[in-house]
Amino acid sequence: MHFVVCxxxxxxxxxxxxxxxxxxxxxxxxxxxxNPFDMYAIEEALRLKAKLGGKVTAxxxxxxxxxxxxxxxxxxxxxxxxLVSDRAFAGSDTWATSYTLAxxxxxxxxxxxxxxxxxxxxxxxxQVGPGIATHLxxxxxTYVRKVEEITEDRIVAERLLENGYEVIESPLPCLLTVVKExxxxxxxxxxxxxxAKKAQxxxxxxxxxxxxxxxxxxxxxxxxxxKIFTPEPRKGGKMxxxxxxxxVAELVNELKEAVIGAxx
Amino acid sequence: MGKDPITIIIxxxxxxxxxxxxxPFAAITVTDRLxxxxxxxxxxxxxxxxxxKFDAILLEKTTDRSDKACDLSEYKNVWVFxxxxxxxxxxxxYELLGEGxxxxxxxxxxxxxxxxxxGITGQSSDLISRGADKVYVVDQPSLAYFxxxxxxxxxxxxxxxxxxxxxxxxxxxxxRSLVSRVAVSIDTGLTADCTGLAIDPETRNLLQTxxxxxxxxxxxxxxxxxxPQMATVRHKVMKEAEICSGRTGDSIVEKIASxxxxxxxxxxxxVEERETTVNIAEANIIVSxxxxxxxxxxxxxxxxFAEVLGAGVxxxxxxxxxxxxxxxxxxxxxxxxxxxxxxxxxxxxxQIQHLAGMSSAEIIIAINKSADAPIFNVATYxxxxxxxxxxxxxxxxxxxxLGK
Numbered sequence: 001m002h003f004v005v006c007x008x009x010x011x012x013x014x015x016x017x018x019x020x021x022x023x024x025x026x027x028x029x030x031x032x033x034x035n036p037f038d039m040y041a042i043e044e045a046l047r048l049k050a051k052l053g054g055k056v057t058a059x060x061x062x063x064x065x066x067x068x069x070x071x072x073x074x075x076x077x078x079x080x081x082x083l084v085s086d087r088a089f090a091g092s093d094t095w096a097t098s099y100t101l102a103x104x105x106x107x108x109x110x111x112x113x114x115x116x117x118x119x120x121x122x123x124x125x126x127q128v129g130p131g132i133a134t135h136l137x138x139x140x141x142t143y144v145r146k147v148e149e150i151t152e153d154r155i156v157a158e159r160l161l162e163n164g165y166e167v168i169e170s171p172l173p174c175l176l177t178v179v180k181e182x183x184x185x186x187x188x189x190x191x192x193x194x195x196a197k198k199a200q201x202x203x204x205x206x207x208x209x210x211x212x213x214x215x216x217x218x219x220x221x222x223x224x225x226x227k228i229f230t231p232e233p234r235k236g237g238k239m240x241x242x243x244x245x246x247x248v249a250e251l252v253n254e255l256k257e258a259v260i261g262a263x264x
Numbered sequence: 265m266g267k268d269p270i271t272i273i274i275x276x277x278x279x280x281x282x283x284x285x286x287x288p289f290a291a292i293t294v295t296d297r298l299x300x301x302x303x304x305x306x307x308x309x310x311x312x313x314x315x316x317k318f319d320a321i322l323l324e325k326t327t328d329r330s331d332k333a334c335d336l337s338e339y340k341n342v343w344v345f346x347x348x349x350x351x352x353x354x355x356x357x358y359e360l361l362g363e364g365x366x367x368x369x370x371x372x373x374x375x376x377x378x379x380x381x382x383g384i385t386g387q388s389s390d391l392i393s394r395g396a397d398k399v400y401v402v403d404q405p406s407l408a409y410f411x412x413x414x415x416x417x418x419x420x421x422x423x424x425x426x427x428x429x430x431x432x433x434x435x436x437x438x439x440r441s442l443v444s445r446v447a448v449s450i451d452t453g454l455t456a457d458c459t460g461l462a463i464d465p466e467t468r469n470l471l472q473t474x475x476x477x478x479x480x481x482x483x484x485x486x487x488x489x490x491x492p493q494m495a496t497v498r499h500k501v502m503k504e505a506e507i508c509s510g511r512t513g514d515s516i517v518e519k520i521a522s523x524x525x526x527x528x529x530x531x532x533x534x535v536e537e538r539e540t541t542v543n544i545a546e547a548n549i550i551v552s553x554x555x556x557x558x559x560x561x562x563x564x565x566x567x568x569f570a571e572v573l574g575a576g577v578x579x580x581x582x583x584x585x586x587x588x589x590x591x592x593x594x595x596x597x598x599x600x601x602x603x604x605x606x607x608x609x610x611x612x613x614x615q616i617q618h619l620a621g622m623s624s625a626e627i628i629i630a631i632n633k634s635a636d637a638p639i640f641n642v643a644t645y646x647x648x649x650x651x652x653x654x655x656x657x658x659x660x661x662x663x664x665x666l667g668k
Contacts, residue, residue, distance in 0.1 A: 036597075036598055037598070063304055063305075064304070065304075087268065087303060090269075090303070090306065090307060090308045091269065091307060091308030091309075093453065094444075094454065094456075095447065095448060095451075095453065095454070098448060099448075121597055121598070122476070123456075123476065124456065124457060124476075124601075125456035125457070126440045126444070126456065127440070127444040127447070127454060127456055128444075129444075130412075130440070130441055130444035130445050130448075131444050131445075131447075131448045133445070134416075134444070134445045134448040134449055135448060139412070139413065139527075139528040139529045140412055140441070140445075140529075141529060142412070142437065142440070142441040143437050143441075156532065159437075160437070160592070161437050161438075162436060162437055162543060162545060163349065163536055163537065163543070164534065164535050164536040164537040165534075165535055165537065166531050166532075166533065166534040166535070167531070167532040167533040167534075167535075168529050168530065168531055168532065169529065169530045169532055170528060170529040170530075171528055174528075174529070179591070180591060180594075180598050180599075181591045213326075213327055214327050217269075217308070218269050218308045218323075218325055218326075219269075219325045219326060219327050221453070222447075222451070222452050222453030222487050222489065222490040223453035223454070223455055223472075223485050223486070223487050224310070224453075224485065224486050224487070224488055225309050225310045225311070225483050225484070225485050226310065226314065226471075226484050226485065226486050227311075227314050227483070227484040228286070228288060228309060228310075228311035228314070228476075228481055228482070228483050228484075229481070229482050229484075230481055230482070231475075231481075231482050234623055234641075234642045236640055236641045236642065236643060236646070237628075237643055237644040237645055237646065238644070238645055238646070239640070239645075239646045239647075239648070240645060240646065240647050244649055244650075244653055244654055244657060245657060247647050247649065247654070248647075248654060248657040248658055248661055249661065251629065251645055251647065251658070252658065252661045252662055252665055254645065255606065255627070255629070255645075256665055258605060258606055258626075258627055259549065259573060259606065259662065259666070260666070261605070262548035262549050262573075262574075262604075262605040262606055263548050263549075263574060
């Protein structure tokens with residue numbers, strides 16, 4: 001079985017601070033990490049491999065420095081890393097990103113299951129996973145919280161919904177997006193760290209994946225950012241003072257109408 | 265790989281460094297009174313282009329794929345995907361109709377709803393009373409519940425046939441899974457989680473504003489050369505359309521060929537998990553607990569309070585990771601993003617990941633024993649104190665005030 005995990009390198013938001021004067025993000029020294037949701041995807045692929053045997057490949061599209069994310073994946077036990085990187089990919093929206101990753105997956109060729117995190121923590125769109133499945137004409141199971149059964153040619157998984165969950169069967173190959181509930185990602189082992197250091201990351205350019213220039217990067221993106229701005233920061237309000245029962249009385253008084261208005 | 269799509273026009277650049285400040289990716293520096301873009305860092309987001317007072321930054325596509333693109337004027341009307349579960353229209357649909365009505369009026373176009381399911385034709389009058397001029401109904405047994413492929417196929421067929429200008433959908437599990445497939449299939453742009461939608465008076469494009477980087481930056485996005493312009497919107501961000509009982513409109517039943525509605529995936533079972541309290545994504549009021557609740561048993565204090573208010577119960581990541589409450593209650597970056605009217609943060613310190621999930625609440629109340637907790641920086645009302653004492657007092661007082 002060949003499992004491919006799509007990973008994205010994102011800024012570590014635990015590191016993100018706001019400059020109070022300019023109200024902009026302080027990016028200096030912000031570390032890059034694997035998108036937290038992709039960690040669950042990696043872990044699930046490793047667990048499925050342990051059960052069925054085979055190989056786990058981590059695939060990422062990004063700038064050259066995204067190589068570190070792939071090495072981190074290898075340190076967790078992933079067998080190989082593929083970085084799809086080219087200036088031609090800059091400015092990709094979710095359409096162009098899913099197109100590019102789909103082409104890379106076509107080049108990989110022999111995959112049985114693609115696993116993605118449910119969304120990336122910097123963009124939050126949840127569009128790339130289903131986008132890849134569509135470009136490859138594959139079935140998808142989104143928001144997977146548990147893989148119940150898997151064999152060479154079929155998978156049964158639980159998809160988390162707003163009002164419960166459903167058990168879905170799909171033929172393989174197919175694409176899953178996974179939620180946090182599915183597992184607890186492992187820490188890298190010492191052996192894994194050694195492997196990560198030595199690993200040869202496979203690097204593919206736009207030419208290698210035979211990308212159509214018109215569908216890559218900025219050219220291939222139907223959406224266009226026309227404005228970026230920093231919202232007014234939310235200001236702290238009123239700190240209540242006094243004895244607990246006094247503060248509570250004041251708060252209830254202030255909130256009474258809003259609470260009734262909200263349907264309580 | 266040809267020329268780069270972003271260039272500094274040397275004759276126009278004055279080295280004023282406005283672009284340096286505008287760049288969210290720290291990709292621009294000024295050297296010898298000229299802006300220099302580090303192409304390894306630049307993501308071509310265009311923030312600098314807008315900021316430059318001298319039109320010295322040029323960002324353009326190096327090739328054009330609009331050749332097969334459509335005659336944009338053929339695309340008319342604003343569409344809303346009417347999400348329903350077991351025949352019941354979801355409230356997000358009414359919120360989209362409320363917003364869609366405004367956009368349709370600004371454009372002088374019709375507002376249409378797309379209703380896909382089985383045995384749901386009767387619901388179209390409900391959608392008309394909420395502002396739809398027209399409802400396209402696909403009512404076939406194989407569409408009894410949401411399945412990614414048949415629902416996508418049905419929506420794609422309707423879009424191809426009727427050519428809407430705008431297509432809005434809820435940013436729900438169903439909505440995101442559905443429209444991501446549709447946008448790629450019909451080759452158009454899709455913007456997730458819009459918090460603001462408006463029509464550009466000059467170009468008549470849909471201006472789609474959404475938070476990026478955990479809400480620290482807002483981006484306005486357009487889909488200039490493709491139609492429909494597709495966007496998703498989260499629960500509670502837009503105001504529900506009012507019911508107007510005398511309204512009339514057309515209900516048009518569309519038949520989709522059954523071979524198009526095949527699904528490779530199969531639903532084997534559905535298990536409804538009724539939450540004892542309200543689903544937080546749809547809640548008007550949320551009572552959330554964090555590490556400061558100290559013990560899982562103390563969550564009953566929050567549940568009692570929530571019950572009095574008719575509120576949903578939320579939690580910080582710390583509380584969920586400790587196993588005190590299931591993941592479906594988690595608010596924040598790795599949980600749910602919520603937008604209630606009132607949010608009570610009880611014993612939650614206010615890490616940036618938590619704030620990303622709740623700071624668009626209208627009113628925030630923070631109760632925490634540490635006066636330095638960052639949650640107080642965003643709170644409308646703050647109480648420094650012991651949550652385990654304060655919350656029961658609130659429960660008691662609110663039940664009196666509300667007559668419960």
